[in-house]
Amino acid sequence: MRYYLLLAVLVTAFGCRNEPKEPVAQEIIDKAIEVSGGPLYTSSNFSFEFRDRKYTLERDKEKILKRITLTDSSEITDIKEPRRFRRLINGEEVQVVDSMARKYANSVNSVHYFAYLPYGLNDPAVNKKYLGEEDLKGQSYYKVEVTFDQQGGGDDFEDTYIYWFNKQTFKPDYLAYDYHTDGGGMRFREAFNERYVGGIRFVDYNNYKPESKDIALTSIGKLFEEDKLELLSKVELDNVVVNPGNYN
Numbered sequence: 001m002r003y004y005l006l007l008a009v010l011v012t013a014f015g016c017r018n019e020p021k022e023p024v025a026q027e028i029i030d031k032a033i034e035v036s037g038g039p040l041y042t043s044s045n046f047s048f049e050f051r052d053r054k055y056t057l058e059r060d061k062e063k064i065l066k067r068i069t070l071t072d073s074s075e076i077t078d079i080k081e082p083r084r085f086r087r088l089i090n091g092e093e094v095q096v097v098d099s100m101a102r103k104y105a106n107s108v109n110s111v112h113y114f115a116y117l118p119y120g121l122n123d124p125a126v127n128k129k130y131l132g133e134e135d136l137k138g139q140s141y142y143k144v145e146v147t148f149d150q151q152g153g154g155d156d157f158e159d160t161y162i163y164w165f166n167k168q169t170f171k172p173d174y175l176a177y178d179y180h181t182d183g184g185g186m187r188f189r190e191a192f193n194e195r196y197v198g199g200i201r202f203v204d205y206n207n208y209k210p211e212s213k214d215i216a217l218t219s220i221g222k223l224f225e226e227d228k229l230e231l232l233s234k235v236e237l238d239n240v241v242v243n244p245g246n247y248n
Helices: 001-018 024-035 038-042 100-117 219-224
Strands: 043-049 053-059 063-071 075-081 086-088 092-094 126-134 140-147 161-166 172-179 186-199 202-210 230-235 237-244
Touching: 024 038, 024 126, 024 140, 024 161, 038 043, 038 140, 053 100, 063 100, 086 100, 086 126, 100 161, 126 161, 126 219, 140 172, 161 219, 172 219, 186 219, 186 230, 186 237, 202 219, 219 230
Parallel strands: none
Antiparallel strands: 043 053, 043 237, 053 063, 063 075, 075 086, 086 092, 126 140, 140 161, 161 172, 172 186, 186 202, 202 230
């Protein structure tokens, strides 16, 4: 009797050791950040152009995000600092009502956020959940859901994101998200034109939408696989420059 009991225990233990370990969302994201630039994200200044505007991220004692817009008669500089927003017109600060300041600040932050992905996925307000594996266009991916805490999650904390991390490279080749402003909707982004500048990975995106809003965000990858998404636009960064930060 003892022999059979011992045999059963050994078989069970052996079987458990050979079961594949389910990936942990945090480990996937940590690896993605590592292969995309790692510590260079926090020790670099950035500039790039997007849709005829220049964006810069400057690091000194604080992180300062800027958007510079040139018109026929003026230069408008929107500045998002950790605790305030400022607008300069031709170098002179102008007053902006709170509602518009929040709108401008969110717009500036959004462009910068997408430009440096996957780095922002380790922000304190981010929650990660592993959703399993999914094949897209002949490649296998780890699928991770990202949600946000209300505290520190910004005005769009209710939005949900899904990222597809390549199982071989850990790079996020696809992402999707839902949003609730302007009537709400969903978007699916396909990365292309990958390049490394100053040791940091940058990509452009094909930006798609589903025909209907009445689908689950988790099923949007299947629609992409079946070519059932509409291409809306291309999100392309030009003249990307990366320089070491100045901490003097």
